[in-house]
Amino acid sequence: MTRQGVISVDHLLNYLIVILMTTGVIFGGKAFWDWKKNRTPRLDLKELESERAQYLQENFDKATADYNYLDSALENISDRELSAQLKRLQRTAKNLLNHLEKNPERIALAYKFIDYYQDRAVKIVKQYQELEETHLSTDKIQDLKQRMKQTLAALDDAYQDQFEHILNDQIISADAELKVMEQQLNAEGIKTKTIDVGAVDKYGNVRIDTDLLNQPMELEPQRKFFPQGMQKRRRGEVDASPIDLPFPEEDRPQIVQTKLIQSALAIFLGSFGAHKFYQGKTFQGIIYFLLSWTTLPMWVSLVEGIRYLFMPVEDFYEQYIKKNNRRNKNGRHK
Numbered sequence: 001m002t003r004q005g006v007i008s009v010d011h012l013l014n015y016l017i018v019i020l021m022t023t024g025v026i027f028g029g030k031a032f033w034d035w036k037k038n039r040t041p042r043l044d045l046k047e048l049e050s051e052r053a054q055y056l057q058e059n060f061d062k063a064t065a066d067y068n069y070l071d072s073a074l075e076n077i078s079d080r081e082l083s084a085q086l087k088r089l090q091r092t093a094k095n096l097l098n099h100l101e102k103n104p105e106r107i108a109l110a111y112k113f114i115d116y117y118q119d120r121a122v123k124i125v126k127q128y129q130e131l132e133e134t135h136l137s138t139d140k141i142q143d144l145k146q147r148m149k150q151t152l153a154a155l156d157d158a159y160q161d162q163f164e165h166i167l168n169d170q171i172i173s174a175d176a177e178l179k180v181m182e183q184q185l186n187a188e189g190i191k192t193k194t195i196d197v198g199a200v201d202k203y204g205n206v207r208i209d210t211d212l213l214n215q216p217m218e219l220e221p222q223r224k225f226f227p228q229g230m231q232k233r234r235r236g237e238v239d240a241s242p243i244d245l246p247f248p249e250e251d252r253p254q255i256v257q258t259k260l261i262q263s264a265l266a267i268f269l270g271s272f273g274a275h276k277f278y279q280g281k282t283f284q285g286i287i288y289f290l291l292s293w294t295t296l297p298m299w300v301s302l303v304e305g306i307r308y309l310f311m312p313v314e315d316f317y318e319q320y321i322k323k324n325n326r327r328n329k330n331g332r333h334k
Contacts, residue, residue, distance in 0.1 A: 019272055019289070056107045060100060063114045066122050067093050073125050075322060079145075082128065085152045089121060091248060092159040099166070106166050113162040121155055124148050247317050259316045263308035270301020275308075280324055 071090060077083045100107050107114075128148050131141060164171070185191075247255065266275035273288025288297045308316065 023272075023274075023277065056104055059107050059111070059114050060097075060104070063097060063100070063110070063118060066114075066118045067097060069122055070118075070125060073129065076129065077125075078132075079149075082149050082152065085149060085156070086121075086125065087248075088156050089152065089159060092156065092163065093118060094248070094250075096159070096163045096166070099163075109166045110162060112165075113159065117155055117158045117162060121152060124152060246314055246322065252313060255313055255317050255321060258321065259308055259311070259313065262320070263305045266301045266305030266308060270305060271298040273297070273301075275301060275304065279320060 067090070070086060070093075074083060074086055074090070077086065096110070096113065100110060128145060131145060134141070262275050262278055265278050269275070271288065271292045273285030273292075276282075276285035276288055288301065291297050311319075
């Protein structure tokens with residue numbers, strides 16, 4: 001074998017090694033990301049007795065499983081009213097579960113939330129989806145669906161009441177500390193100001209401090225607030241009405257990170273289909289890889305990477321994360 005032939009074989013081996021390493025990193029990173037997203041948090045129960053620790057962990061696992069089911073059910077609910085109600089429930093449930101994860105000794109106080117309220121929410125959503133699959137639109141079916149939505153709306157208050165019940169000892173402790181501080185201040189001749197959040201002047205502005213009721217109030221120009229990038233342009237004006245985001249605001253950093261990773265893979269390793277493998281589109285990734293000896297995948301992936309980079313986060317979520325989650329879920333059902 002000639003020296004040129006040996007060099008060509010070495011180059012080919014190096015080329016294959018780089019491709020295998022890149023593919024391994026992509027699939028390994030995606031597997032780790034999916035595991036991290038879907039894993040059930042393990043509580044710190046070292047200081048508790050084994051039987052009680054097992055009881056608390058089982059209840060927390062059930063609450064987490066019900067939350068994850070409702071979260072995945074949101075992707076297949078087409079009714080906007082029901083979807084908005086379920087999103088509100090999920091926000092409260094997520095905050096409550098985060099609190100229980102940090103304070104596992106309070107899980108027993110959340111028994112009604114775990115075994116009744118959230119359990120009922122799961123059953124209602126399952127029944128609603130079963131009715132949707134029948135495609136019936138009789139008066140009785142429509143009335144039943146409406147009652148289901150009304151019940152879910154009432155559960156929002158029940159979730160918050162349960163959260164307040166769990167925080168009851170903390171609320172009592174804070175209230176007691178405030179009373180002691182107020183008594184100390186009064187003993188030193190320092191008076192606390194009375195707050196009245198319900199006082200409204202003739203312009204409709206809410207006055208906070210009742211000591212200022214007899215003083216003139218400086219009016220500020222009315223301002224409109226809207227989420228960044230979600231402006232609705234119409235005749236030079238913007239709509240200040242609240243807009244439901246397709247995902248919870250606390251998930252934005254994770255979605256932005258996914259967008260940047262996907263863009264970087266498309267720009268730098270797109271010739272080998274790295275970004276397609278990362279998206280879970282294995283067939284398209286193989287096509288890119290087989291055509292990597294041409295310049296076509298390089299230019300296509302470069303355009304795709306730039307598009308990912310400058311795409312609004314909301315559009316990126318709708319087109320790549322939400323659809324991918326739905327496709328994976330349908331694949332599991334099959």
